[in-house]
Amino acid sequence: MSLTQQDVARIAKLARIAVTEQEIDAIGQQLNDIFGLIEKMQAVNTDNVEPMAHPQDVALRLRADAVTEQDRRDAFMALAPQTEAGLFLVPKVIE
Amino acid sequence: MKWEVVIGLEVHTQLSTVSKIFSGASTAFGAAPNTQACNIDLAYPGVLPVLNEAAVDKAIRLGLALGSKINQKNVFARKNYFYPDLPKGYQISQMDLPVVEGGQIAIQLGDEEKVIRLTRAHLEEDAGKSLHEDFHGLSGIDLNRAGTPLLEIVSEPDMRSVEEAVAYARALYTLVTWLGICDGNMQEGSFRMDVNVSVRPQGQEAFGTRREIKNLNSFRFLEQAAKYEIQWQIDQLEDGGKIQQATVLFDPDTGETRMMRSKEDAHDYRYFPDPDLLPVRIGDEWIARVKGEMPELPEQMKARFAEQYGLSAYDAALLTASLAQARYFEAAAGDCGQGKLVANWINGEIAARLNRDGGDIAACPIGPQRLAGLVMRIADATLSSKLAKQVFDAMWDCDLSADAIIERDGLKQVSDVGAIEKMVEDAIAANPKAVEEFRAGKEKALNALAGQVMKASKGKANPAQVLEILKNKLTA
Numbered sequence: 216m217s218l219t220q221q222d223v224a225r226i227a228k229l230a231r232i233a234v235t236e237q238e239i240d241a242i243g244q245q246l247n248d249i250f251g252l253i254e255k256m257q258a259v260n261t262d263n264v265e266p267m268a269h270p271q272d273v274a275l276r277l278r279a280d281a282v283t284e285q286d287r288r289d290a291f292m293a294l295a296p297q298t299e300a301g302l303f304l305v306p307k308v309i310e
Numbered sequence: 311m312k313w314e315v316v317i318g319l320e321v322h323t324q325l326s327t328v329s330k331i332f333s334g335a336s337t338a339f340g341a342a343p344n345t346q347a348c349n350i351d352l353a354y355p356g357v358l359p360v361l362n363e364a365a366v367d368k369a370i371r372l373g374l375a376l377g378s379k380i381n382q383k384n385v386f387a388r389k390n391y392f393y394p395d396l397p398k399g400y401q402i403s404q405m406d407l408p409v410v411e412g413g414q415i416a417i418q419l420g421d422e423e424k425v426i427r428l429t430r431a432h433l434e435e436d437a438g439k440s441l442h443e444d445f446h447g448l449s450g451i452d453l454n455r456a457g458t459p460l461l462e463i464v465s466e467p468d469m470r471s472v473e474e475a476v477a478y479a480r481a482l483y484t485l486v487t488w489l490g491i492c493d494g495n496m497q498e499g500s501f502r503m504d505v506n507v508s509v510r511p512q513g514q515e516a517f518g519t520r521r522e523i524k525n526l527n528s529f530r531f532l533e534q535a536a537k538y539e540i541q542w543q544i545d546q547l548e549d550g551g552k553i554q555q556a557t558v559l560f561d562p563d564t565g566e567t568r569m570m571r572s573k574e575d576a577h578d579y580r581y582f583p584d585p586d587l588l589p590v591r592i593g594d595e596w597i598a599r600v601k602g603e604m605p606e607l608p609e610q611m612k613a614r615f616a617e618q619y620g621l622s623a624y625d626a627a628l629l630t631a632s633l634a635q636a637r638y639f640e641a642a643a644g645d646c647g648q649g650k651l652v653a654n655w656i657n658g659e660i661a662a663r664l665n666r667d668g669g670d671i672a673a674c675p676i677g678p679q680r681l682a683g684l685v686m687r688i689a690d691a692t693l694s695s696k697l698a699k700q701v702f703d704a705m706w707d708c709d710l711s712a713d714a715i716i717e718r719d720g721l722k723q724v725s726d727v728g729a730i731e732k733m734v735e736d737a738i739a740a741n742p743k744a745v746e747e748f749r750a751g752k753e754k755a756l757n758a759l760a761g762q763v764m765k766a767s768k769g770k771a772n773p774a775q776v777l778e779i780l781k782n783k784l785t786a
Binding site: 268278279280283287301308 | 329333336343344347348360361365366393407441442447450578580583
């Protein structure tokens with residue numbers, strides 16, 4: 216599979232990464248190399264192999280349902296660029 | 311052309327845990343903004359999610375109630391998109407291996423029952439809230455809700471009318487609140503519905519193109535939005551247009567749906583297994599434990615009520631519309647041993663009044679014990695049905711027992727034969743014309759005489775006894 220310039224631009228947009236016109240070809244080449252690697256792996260016969268979600272065969276550790284966190288809003292807000300009335304302020308986004 | 315409607319629902323139920331799905335921050339509603347958002351909810355670098363056992367527990371509970379397959383190995387995945395109320399840039403959800411797969415739920419449509427199949431139910435975290443009003447052109451972000459556990463329950467496109475969709479949503483609502491996995495508070499967003507709607511010519515096999523109405527938080531909005539959307543789609547098609555796949559929003563003020571985004575700019579979520587979370591393993595013992603903790607389900611209780619108390623399927627269905635209502639019934643019926651009479655009062659007088667006042671059984675001013683006290687006095691003939699209604703009215707507005715009101719207002723039904731005989735004799739003496747008519751074969755005249763006796767007793771004479779004594783005296 217080979218990515219077009221448009222594919223690269225779309226992937227960059229989805230990932231919110233600014234890619235200039237000049238960079239598109241080079242990035243496209245890198246991504247195509249990765250696809251080449253994936254194609255090699257997909258050629259391996261995996262019949263009767265259960266797909267793995269994680270390389271280690273261990274189960275997730277769980278926690279009991281209890282409130283263990285305190286209110287640390289002031290500390291968190293001190294790190295934010297802009298706040299008001301206990302809210303984090305961000306550029307307006309309406310969908 | 312005749313059109314057939316096809317509807318499927320995705321319901322986000324907020325699970326009633328005290329802490330979040332991946333952090334120890336509180337999920338309590340209504341706190342000051344961002345006071346219940348910890349570093350995990352805020353996506354600080356280096357933090358790791360740790361799954362809340364109770365969220366999995368509640369998902370298993372639903373799966374068992376729906377007869378679904380519980381995936382004993384299930385996997386969390388990242389659903390990637392950018393929005394300011396989602397600080398990580400992805401939502402932790404489940405894709406290929408959800409915790410619950412398949413299952414079904416029965417819905418009641420009048421006298422008919424229909425089975426709706428479930429596709430899946432998966433665990434995920436909720437996002438925060440964006441406030442767009444009045445922050446000098448900026449948006450305010452409150453992340454208290456970020457990380458609240460959700461169970462997204464997805465149905466098959468099995469519904470063929472708006473009525474079925476609403477019945478399904480209500481049945482699911484009854485079940486999740488009954489199971490105690492969701493508090494059911496719709497104003498606070500604990501039960502949010504997305505509805506997929508399409509239409510196709512009657513008889514056509516292939517589905518039409520669907521549009522999805524997002525985020526409906528009441529059954530009334532669900533009904534309005536789906537009705538509007540169906541008509542809109544039919545109008546488009548009959549005007550020779552085509553339906554484009556899209557996501558739409560419902561505006562309760564106008565009663566209309568409007569486009570939010572088309573398929574072209576639909577999200578590409580690029581799901582992949584979350585490397586921060588290992589697969590969840592649900593052992594047989596865990597499932598067995600949850601099974602052991604399950605309450606009696608609505609369907610089972612309905613059947614038992616019909617059997618144990620001799621109720622109609624309809625009455626039993628009304629009584630099991632919510633766990634609170636079913637418990638109320640059982641408490642009252644247990645106290646007085648008169649299931650049928652108790653059911654009649656709950657489904658009749660009490661339902662009518664609660665309906666009028668817009669409350670549910672929890673708002674009923676007459677508790678099950680007091681209702682049982684009233685029913686007992688009907689069963690032992692102390693009260694006629696007319697007097698019972700009078701006592702009930704008085705009980706609604708105070709907290710006295712039925713016995714106390716009967717005593718206070720002197721409402722005891724008169725069953726003393728001597729006293730009734732005296733009143734019957736008086737009535738016969740005062741109404742010779744009616745007596746003559748009755749003796750001439752006019753049965754109706756008897757009712758007139760009985761009416762006179764009831765009037766003389768101020769409604770307190772036992773009507774059956776009055777009729778019997780009257781008949782005896784007149785035919786003697």
